[in-house]
Amino acid sequence: MKPSHHKFHHPYEPYNIQADFMLNLYQCIEDGNVGIFESPTGTGKSLSLICAALTWLRDDERRRIFGDQGDESELDWLEQAEMKARRQQLLDTHMDLEEKLNTIRLRNAKDQSRKHAAKRVKIDETIEEQDLLLEDYESNSEIGNNKLGGDQSLSSTTRALLEQLKPVKSAQEDVREEDRTKVIFCSRTHSQLTQFVKELRKISISSGASQDQREKENVKHLALGSRKNLCINLKVAGLSSTTAINERCLDLQKPGTVQDQKCKYLLSKVFSEDSERLEDFKNNVIARIQDIEDIANLGRKMSICPYYAARSVISAAEVLTLPYPLLLQRSAREALGVAVKDNIVIIDEAHNLASAIADTLSVVVPLTHLELAHKQVLGYCQKFRNKLKGKNRVYIAQIVRLLKACITRLQQAKESRTTETSLLANELISTSGTDQIQPHKLVKYIQESKLVYKIEGYAVLLEQQSGQQLNVRGSEQNAPQPKGVLAEFQNLLIALTNPTSEGRFFITQNAMEVALKYTLLDPQAHFEDIVKEARAVILAGGTMSPMNEWSEQLFPYVNIDKLQTYSFGHIIDKGNVLVQPLSRGSTGDEFDFTFNNRRNKRMDNDLSLLVERICTIAPDGMVVFFPSYEYLASITATWKIATEAGSPFSRIGTLKQIFQESKEVNVDELLTEYSNAINAGKGALMLAVVGGKLSEGINFSDKLGRVVICVGLPYPNVKSAEWKAKVEYIERLKYDRSKAEGAPDSGCKAKAQAAGMDYADNITMRAVNQSIGRAIRHKNDYAAIYLIDKRYATSKIQSRLPAWLRSSMRESEKLWPQVEQECNQFFAKKTQGSLQRI
Template sequence: MVMINVSGLDVNFPFTPYECQKVYMEHVVQALQMGSNALLESPTGTGKTLCLLCAVLAWRASFVSSLSKSDRGDRACQSLSSGLDHTGGEQGGSSLVTIKSAVDAGDINTTKTGPRIIYTSRTHSQLTQVVRELKRTKYRTKMTVLGSRSQLCIHPEVSKAPTGAQNAMCSQYVANHKCMHKNELDSRKDELVQRVVKTPVDIEDLVRIAGIRGACPYYLARNARESADLILMPYNYVVDSAARDRLDIDWNKDIVIFDEAHNLDSVCMEARSFDLTSHHREACLREIQRIENEPDRMTFGAGTGEQSQVNTELLRNFLQALEGRVKDVEIKAGTYFSGMGDAILRIFDQSSVATGKEKGVLSEVEAARQYLLNDSSLGQYAPGLTALAEALTTASDLEPEILREDFRVCVCIEPEKNDPGTLRQHFPSFNQKGNRTLSLWCMNPAISMNSILRKGVRSILMTSGTLAPLDGTEKEMGIPFQVKLENSHVVGTGQALMTCVPRGPRGVFLNSSYKNRDSEDYLAELGSSIMNFAQVVPEGILVFFSSYNILGKSVSLWRRRAIGEKESLYERLNRRKPIVLEPRDSSSFNAALELHQSNVRDRGGSILLAVCRGKTSEGLDFSDSLARGVIVVGIPYPTLNDPKVSLKRDYLERRRGKRAGSEWYVQNAFRAVNQAVGRAIRHRNDYGAILLCDQRFLDEKSRARFSSWLRPHFSAWNSFGVTQRSLVHFFRSADQAPFTLQRKRDLEERETAENKRMRSKCKVEGFLEAIQQQATVTESKESRAHQGQIKHVQDLLPMIRRELGPDKYKSFFALLRETKRVSTLRKTGKDLHHAQVRTCLRELHCLFGSSENGILILNNLLQFIPSNLKDDYRRFVTGFLLSKVSSGNTGVLGLLKATRMSLGENEYAKFRRHLGELKEIGHDSENQRVREILLGFRETLRGNIPAGQSPGANELLSEWGKYLPSSVRALYVGACSFTEARSIMVLNFAIAKGLVNSITRT
């Protein structure tokens, strides 16, 4: 760690920061000292998350230390006399004496130890990266991370329910004390909360820590927030007022951070908007029908069956009237209806919305919804009434003037495939005008941002790699940002090449405008251009299209074969570098990403075809070989005929003038471009080329819209050949440049350090930590192999080829043929000496040595060994692994592999749970649970390893005993019934020396 001075504040940093990192921290500290808001742009790869964490945590630590009880009153008086404003006006000096800490000292809620830090990002995967960076720092503040039930629930029934139903089911189980996990948490809440907040945890850590004890991770996170000084959460938890209120947090004087905030404006607007579809309205009718069919409705409405009937009739009448209003809206073919936001009150009928003490439709909808959620005989989610309640609440929470100025109502015709039968049944005339969605859209993100400020927060920090132009972002967000930064990058000359490609190899202009994007000449030229780039750009390439529609049309044309051609353009390109398509379905994205990574690793390259604003362009790390080239196809302007886009432009032009709408429209497109090209350079020693395949990027105004760090790297040539030669020169130079050589050294040092770390983990003192490390690794270079998901032996071949090298790889195939021959001889019943089997299998598994990948391959090869040789194979491989463990070559990780091979997957999972629980509760020999776990070791191994198998249960038990802490060693020996003195001597010798010369049997 390095101690640096940042604006008079001592900050611990993991290494000597670069100038741009120090500048970034200075702006963070400045905003916090002034109690101001900050808008901070810093390019991807500059370590902004690490800088942000160190600066904020250092400031908070200094602030808290200044809040001694003896001077709180003096500081509060000083704040009053200074006349400083909370929003942070002009201030002189930067020392901690004059900063806003003195101003706020008298205002801090006495239940807090200081300002709480609310750190938000768009997704939990991004928050996981924040936790990873936090672990690199010296700061260990109390923290937790909040997530949804879909991410945290471990209840066997609730966790498998649809996302929308989980909240209702969980609430019902908890209210009736029927959730064993919540009950277990309640019985040991303080213990688990303290366990969680003392170390940095992410979602997976929460699930693991709570799950081992059988406690509820979801409510554990919620309970931990009360004592945490740093809370991580997705930023919709903050901008959505309903979600924010459910957190039950005192926001006064807190610091709110929005990381990856380039999409924050759209999230703010979505949080105040709704879309009430015909599907929702159909669901409402079904749910009302369910209530009416219940024989006992005493708990609904005023408490009598008669009143319940009146209430359901009221709701049915309201829905029918609502349907009539929506149906009567005149919509011309191919268009939509829109109006000022207060029109929603007339559509809902203003008298139906609860105002003052009057009871309107909203209260009846809520009562009906709660009846369905609470009635165990129904046990069903109420999606229709929930959507209707949210719509009515959104409309009733806002003043008519705000609705009129900052909201727009829209009625759109839905595609026919969404036509619901229930609406046809109840409203026969509705089909005449098509099914329709009623929407209320917020046009102003300032409504959400100002609602946060009204909570009394000290500062709001917005940061991202793509916020420019900052003045435009400030206007859009609608709150003042007194501190602004458009930061430089850590990369130097020669690490980035950004060039506009106006023409393809045949001289055809590349232009993806609306008029030209369907041209077959253009699409063919685009494909030829990418083909040429693939011959020059090494390793991985990302190609970003403006939309899935354009991507699909391009691929469709490239797949065609011209008359006389043996291969299509797509086939030639795929042969040059394997092609991966970004799927629209987010559930399939991880598989596509893994395929791109494995192509780069195993086949030397890959082309990932994606879209701007898609998952590939947002927050993912394509460092080094995964993205040596980023190709942008066209400018991703929002779709003009999208009602929301059209209404937003119109809104801005009404509020700020005619140019405001167009500026927002263009700014939105180039922010998406900047986000996409940010995948190219991910760290200080990375390098890559950015190819802008559209002649419109030549325009000076377009170039000015790129992030400031990129502009110096811009170039353009009118000749495709010159562009190609510049790429060749760039990559040849970069391959031998100092930054590349330094990166190779860094990776080698990291690999060496990792090997040393894993070896040290295998010492006695590190036994439990090594187990935990192994237990938490579920994603790795060979994720499918690690997870036992290899389905075909061909899937293992690239890994085997890398592990063995060319010569041994040939020997491997020879051994496979011999193994098949031996298996065939056994099947025919011919006399086959056991030594032949032994020799064949021993050579096969000895070929791989004792490396981690070798052991991994041996485990995965088991399923492909002929069934009549599997027992022999398992016996020999396990013996081989155990011998490597005994000689000290693989340590505890190799022992885990041997145990897994001996037990099989199901019993091995049980064994690992024992190890994980031992890690959590410690290793006190007086702890009864420790005794039970050690007995569990014995029962699992001895009860599931057949007698006569080599190695046997006792051998494995002996090996595990070598790594146990001395505090439970004697207890372990007793539990495992090692009665011979020689056995105990061998165990003690192994612990002292770290070596075992033989495996002792009892």
């Protein structure tokens, strides 16, 4: 199938690279491939993704409705008649829906003065003791009658409730659900998805139910979120943790709950008037393109739960948007009613997808949280000790022992002052009293009994009744206690059920706290089902290189001919970017910012001279990225040491106002102050960290980022137990594959070691590339980029820079006077050009 529109319905005149991007994306979807698309930030990537995918979607719908007459000529008259009837049914369904939506649009157009509903206000729920009692639990009968299958995060009760809450479907809706292919678009956060929705609103695309390209049809879009995003019941939405919100919601739906205690926003398929309201909600959602807040507000206006009612919209929607975690976890997808089978999955900002999968399924629980969870369980047992019987008593006793075993292990680590220790799951539960515990059964019990909600509810009840708090050792009596600690323990328990090869447990310790951490090492197993079920999977980002890493780590099971990679250039002119690696400073000494050399005060001062000289040349804003927060703090301390000529920090401060990122700083406030200083004509210098808050998703376009300096390379701590475990996993994976290919043992070991080193280089340079990309945001933007370290002069590192940056790179071994001269020339030319345009 060829594209029906040569510009893919792009709202503007697309650049050549955008046209190439869209053509290749369209073909990738048509062929059912996995596609990895690299397109620099500022090249209109989001619009290109939308236009190509929607053009294919409407072309495919047109093909389904009107068919290919050549193919049909070989069918007998009965088959042709059946096919014609089927297509007419699809067309009738389509036109009927459009008629309803047009009526809603006309109605809404008459009321442009509508205001958004008031924002959600969190309030505490009044909890009754009887709500907190556990029901009798028999594990054997539960296992026999309620099979969890492959899903360990949704109970049978939950799934039964979700089944009951499915709306009544007409025959037409069944046809639509069967035949409508969807684009499932994911990004990291709801704010990024909101930006995507703004781009989606710009598209005007031809109808899939008409052969006339001039006939347009609105895109039917649905934004999906969790209960935390969409719950409109203030007594539920105000609870302390996501788990508590989920379990309280399900608790209000239990069979046998009296009507006046059920959630008043939840509709039932039993009543025809509810079905009509649900249908009205669905049509209002897809009548125009709305973001997650719009849908929540619509639910408030119509007094309908938007979280559950959204399921009725899925069958009619063409585009679904949702954040990473709701796609990456099968349990979350099933809870929402989202199926990836035969649909198109597009993941934007996918450069850190493997890390996102690992983060979604990794867990960190501090010692203080485990201690509080232990106290909460004991407090609950003390209160209801006479009412806990049978399996409830057995399983709660196991939870107490397991919590105590984890606490003891962490306390021992705290006393030994060990910064990091790796351990296996069986080592964590090998102490006396816990070695017979079966984590799978315990997880099942916690999920089925809603124990987390019950115990956390009792802690809230104590606060409501007397203001008491269950305090842990070392904390102030009236200090606010962390919320959701039992939910954290539950996630830790689920991690205990994972295969040993998939992840590892660690005990980490710093000056603030000691914690138990589970890190997922093998992300591919948790993405494979999406790849195998979807029609096509598209990963898109500004810095997807090096491409070989994707086939090695995330898609080793995909045939090489089905894995397509594309890297596109930038829309800016090469002359708008100056990229200069610097191996030496103005004194001629080498810049070597390896970890062991970072206490070189002479090198630190040499760096300050370089920054100071660039500050005298470059206009407006400059951003300097350092490898870590610790090194940034160290170097600013060095720069503040007074000399006869004044401290480097004060000298730089007279040229540009200095701002500094930290772990505690409010990013919005910091950026506002930085921007105000630049707009006031003072100029500003931002000291930031690669991988920190300012290195991803922040826009330093135009005046905000005329210079970007990267100091050193942010390699991970190679002595870290967690990093060693990750590298060991990568090396073992490569060794096993090489062995399977028939390579000799020595060759396998060499390839494995090289794979570990490549992994470190790739992780490091992807973070650097993200930081660099903050400055160039549109076609007419310009910036100078300085890479300060002798390692930036090596081919190994330069090959991992984006191609569009390499094309603007200057010689590596230039002396400072020549570098300074070129900097002067670059900004003189750009400033003159800007004045001429004015």
